[in-house]
Amino acid sequence: LARRDLTVNAIAKDSDGQLTDPYGGLADLKAGILRHVSPAFVEDPVRILRVARFAARFGFRIADETLALMRNMVENGEINALVPERAWQELARGLMEQTPSRMLLALRECGALARILPEVERLFGVPQPQRWHPEIDCGIHTLLGLDYAAMQGYALPVRFSVLLHDLGKGTTPKEEWPRHIAHELRSATLVKPLCGRLRAPKDCRELALVVARFHCLPHRAYELRPETLLKLLLDTDALRQPQRFEQFLQACTADYCGRTGYENRLFHHADYLRAALNAAAGIDAGAVARQAGDNPLTIRDKVQEARLEALIRWHAGALRPNS
Template sequence: MKTYLVGGSVRDEILGLPVTDHDHVVVGSSPDEMIRLGYRPVGKDFPVFLHPRSQEQYALARTERKVSRGYKGFEVYASPEVTLQEDLARRDLTINSLAKDQDGNIIDPFGGLSDLEAGLLRHISPAFTEDPVRVLRTARFAARFGFRIAPETLALMSEMVHNGEVDALVPERVWQEFARGLMEQRPSRMFYALRECSALARIMPEVDALFGVPQPAQHHPEIDTGVHVMMVIDHAASRNYSLPVRFASLTHDLGKGTTPPEEWPRHIGHEARSVKLVKDLCERIRVPNEARDLALLVARYHGDVHRAAELRPVTIANMLQGVDAYRKPERFEEFLQACACDFHGRPGYADKPYPQAERLHDAFEAARSVDAGTIAAELTKTISDPTRLPGAINTRVSEARIAEIKNRLA
């Protein structure tokens, strides 16, 4: 029985990156022996065990054989006879096929070290095409490391798209990979990689449709809506914003992809169209509620936020109510962050001031200073009809908030 560190922990250590999780492969053992040694079995689809002291994962060396479509369509074979090289050969990319033995020696049967040095994402074998998740993972690694994808690997990714293999991806796994890609330092690289192999049009056609759609040059020097959205998500990443902010940044302009070409470069009413597209996308790939709800608000209101200096106090008050700022002030902060990313995600705008956010912050603080409880208590004393009371309270609170906003912004 021999154990080896494998995969991402070895890769990241070589790259000088923080290593948080350690995965181990065990060669020459069996489930019975692992249990006798005190390891706790946790694997459902293949034999994986937790170390009795460190609680790190130890998996028996195994091979896999494709038996049906999709990322779960594999038959797993684990036995003491499976070698380390056979186990490493089933992995996706050469940079993920590195191992380290207990003496610290690096084992590199597929050229992963040279690909790390060259900044190259290259598949190990034609078996790469057997798992459609690898298309998303490879694009995500492009975003994480800034590596280029080897032409032959990109060709296999394109083949997987054209033969329909990516259509077998389950929604939860699609969201998981996109969420991880959005949290990288340059998430745009993931989307450009997916466009290059035509996968984006199949998996997230609403975003793919934005590329090639022009915007007014006086407001958008980049012109192309797809390029703009990529700049927006990269700006969100540069500010280390949350996943909901980054997802809202990605989806805020989806409606521009449905503007009739004869109306270009203007996009009147794209906000309402964006809301519907965001709803459909979130339902299709099972986006969590927190990210979905923020994306819907940003899609609906980002144009109003950009025009904050022109808005009347009553309009601002209605928007604050519409985004549920009083009950969810932290989300309101994320809402303004995403709108600011939309502003900054243009050539020459990254460091420009965005006073709209500060103006709406001030308006919110002014409106929030209204004591709704006191107003309700006073009206309860003067209105005897309980059916009229809720409406009267809402009206009086709204009037007070509008007055406070007007005074603060005067």
């Protein structure tokens, strides 16, 4: 038991059902405290992530002495020894907890977030226009969106995408604050190396890139012309990957609702874009292709023309709520 990481994990039961609790784990469990067992805690830097994940799972407080030890591990560079696969495993599990923001806050408190996800750390303290973001702080917005995604039970790729969707705002020059012009492009540029560094799986990586690059457009869905709607569907590969497009819309919903006072609002724009996809996908592509002849380029162009015509007809009668 002395080699266990936390006191709450260092409780044993013998064959007679008697508990052995040499480090006060039961008391810490009752008090909601995460406390390390011994100095051996420092031997494995992944324990920093585990403690942060447990904070997200149970809502427990990290003991002052354990937090100090975690800070020392970060400052001494021991966090740099994390194996990417193990780091990803713990981060992914933490993102799937009920309140993943607690994991991020715990990692911030000990300084580990700046080492593991410096792109996310840079978001904190960066302001946004209060008119659109009552919470103002970009980092807080990310945490709110992440917890909303968890509350809705969204899958890991969606939650990971919400975590990374605004990375570009962390690189906006201070003289341009609180505006963040073209942050989507900068976000997508940052997502690629981050995913490579963590060795994130393909589904998480690809969705995160799409969300980072295009998450602002759904917020303006009612303003988009049929031509722009079709381009969005093509750029997000919605026609070939409708399930991923649904995850894209979920991430955008979390972005919308992850704002102070917006938690219980409905993001009607997502339904609007679902209807647009149905209209574009509803054409008889086979019939169009047969009429177009044997030239693949001609077939592609004719199919896109048919999709655009379908969107124009749909757009003319589509309802656009005010919210």
